Amino acid sequence: MTSLSVDETIARAVEVLRENDQGAYTIPTKGLYPFQWNWDSCLTALGLAHYDEARAWTEIETLFAHQWPDGMVPHIVFHVWSDGYFPGPEVWRTGRPTATSGITQPAVAGFAVRRLFDRASDKTLAAERAGALLPKIDAWHRWFYENRDPKSEGLVAIIHPWESGRDNSIDWDDAFERVPTEGVEPYIRRDILHADPAHRPTREQYDRYLWLLQHFRGLGWDNARLHDASPFQVVDPGFNAILIRASADLADLAEALGEAEIANANRARAKKGLAAMERLWSDAHGQYLCLDRITGKLVGSASVGGILPAFAAIPESRAAAIGATVQRLAGKARHVVPSHDPDDPRFDAKRYWRGPIWLVVNYMIADGLMAAGESHRRERIRRILRSIQRRTLWGRPVHLDSRHGAGVPAKRLAGVCNGEHYTPKSPSHTI
Numbered sequence: 001m002t003s004l005s006v007d008e009t010i011a012r013a014v015e016v017l018r019e020n021d022q023g024a025y026t027i028p029t030k031g032l033y034p035f036q037w038n039w040d041s042c043l044t045a046l047g048l049a050h051y052d053e054a055r056a057w058t059e060i061e062t063l064f065a066h067q068w069p070d071g072m073v074p075h076i077v078f079h080v081w082s083d084g085y086f087p088g089p090e091v092w093r094t095g096r097p098t099a100t101s102g103i104t105q106p107a108v109a110g111f112a113v114r115r116l117f118d119r120a121s122d123k124t125l126a127a128e129r130a131g132a133l134l135p136k137i138d139a140w141h142r143w144f145y146e147n148r149d150p151k152s153e154g155l156v157a158i159i160h161p162w163e164s165g166r167d168n169s170i171d172w173d174d175a176f177e178r179v180p181t182e183g184v185e186p187y188i189r190r191d192i193l194h195a196d197p198a199h200r201p202t203r204e205q206y207d208r209y210l211w212l213l214q215h216f217r218g219l220g221w222d223n224a225r226l227h228d229a230s231p232f233q234v235v236d237p238g239f240n241a242i243l244i245r246a247s248a249d250l251a252d253l254a255e256a257l258g259e260a261e262i263a264n265a266n267r268a269r270a271k272k273g274l275a276a277m278e279r280l281w282s283d284a285h286g287q288y289l290c291l292d293r294i295t296g297k298l299v300g301s302a303s304v305g306g307i308l309p310a311f312a313a314i315p316e317s318r319a320a321a322i323g324a325t326v327q328r329l330a331g332k333a334r335h336v337v338p339s340h341d342p343d344d345p346r347f348d349a350k351r352y353w354r355g356p357i358w359l360v361v362n363y364m365i366a367d368g369l370m371a372a373g374e375s376h377r378r379e380r381i382r383r384i385l386r387s388i389q390r391r392t393l394w395g396r397p398v399h400l401d402s403r404h405g406a407g408v409p410a411k412r413l414a415g416v417c418n419g420e421h422y423t424p425k426s427p428s429h430t431i
């Protein structure tokens with residue numbers, strides 16, 4: 001593979017973003033993902049900001065324009081009709097004015113908005129746009145703790161694997177056994193028309209995704225009931241760490257904008273969440289693990305979800321242990337951090353979140369390790385990220401086979417082109 005210069009890489013990143021830009025929102029990729037996805041969009045905004053700050057704010061505002069009255073921000077907004085994706089709005093049937101899905105996704109918005117604000121060259125515009133988003137993001141954070149942490153433990157559960165963004169992670173396998181498949185309405189998958197079925201979740205997993213969707217739909221998408229009624233309730237450390245980091249970032253931003261109440265509420269959420277994260281730590285694995293809220297047990301599955309907490313202000317000793325785990329993984333895989341430990345017999349180098357490397361989570365891990373002072377590991381991750389991003393933009397792969405580094409051709413994903421590693425304007429911010 002010919003290697004690209006930094007300028008060429010930036011040009012290609014911009015090309016991919018423009019290709020997926022729908023005017024007021026960005027689709028993750030043509031074909032496979034033809035609508036607006038929640039966390040993809042927030043991360044994409046960071047890339048857009050490098051050449052159009054106003055457009056970057058619009059990206060997040062469009063998403064929040066479809067926030068539910070209870071505060072939830074849905075994982076998909078179906079702005080336009082397209083028969084290229086399943087399950088579409090006719091399956092979700094959430095009854096929203098513009099159709100949306102009925103579940104949520106990792107809460108990266110608070111982090112993204114703070115970063116947009118910090119890097120903005122137009123500070124007046126940034127204060128105005130961030131100020132209007134603040135109460136909406138705060139309402140979403142409140143929604144999480146009210147609806148997904150019923151015992152007020154400081155950690156929220158996901159009730160559908162799609163909420164994690166790591167759709168078919170090995171983390172969900174055991175809890176997924178409890179999800180029945182009887183009564184699932186007949187369906188035709190569209191994803192495998194766009195991507196190699198060997199890289200996608202299995203049919204059995206799809207049956208379970210669909211069973212949960214139908215179950216929640218049968219409960220009228222009433223968020224006050226869904227958590228307790230779900231046979232799948234998993235506390236994902238990565239998901240919680242993103243929410244904790246976003247809460248801390250929102251608190252800082254609110255302080256800067258003179259919104260003391262929002263600042264205090266988010267500071268308190270972050271503090272409680274960080275303390276509660278200790279329950280998920282595993283010395284044996286050198287990382288955090290998922291907690292199955294129904295069995296009350298930690299899930300013995302070493303995925304990137306347990307390394308991602310480096311993104312939040314976890315204790316120094318935990319960050320150092322995670323740094324050592326990343327180093328250990330680097331000895332086994334050509335690139336780090338793979339979505340799952342290659343030593344696990346269930347590791348599957350090409351199947352979506354069961355082995356391949358994903359740029360966006362590595363970006364967050366590196367950002368966190370940098371803040372924790374794990375600088376030599378951060379340097380290694382930074383170099384690896386550059387090489388991955390160049391490969392990613394060269395062809396069409398979005399994730400990489402972690403053992404050999406071969407691209408898994410899937411899509412030109414806008415979220416990976418967030419340009420964070422190549423900003424010519426502010427090299428000190430690059431990771």
Ligand code: DGY
Nearest residue numbers: 075086087162167191
């Ligand atoms: C999919 O359909 O593949 C998505 O990840 C669900 O959001």
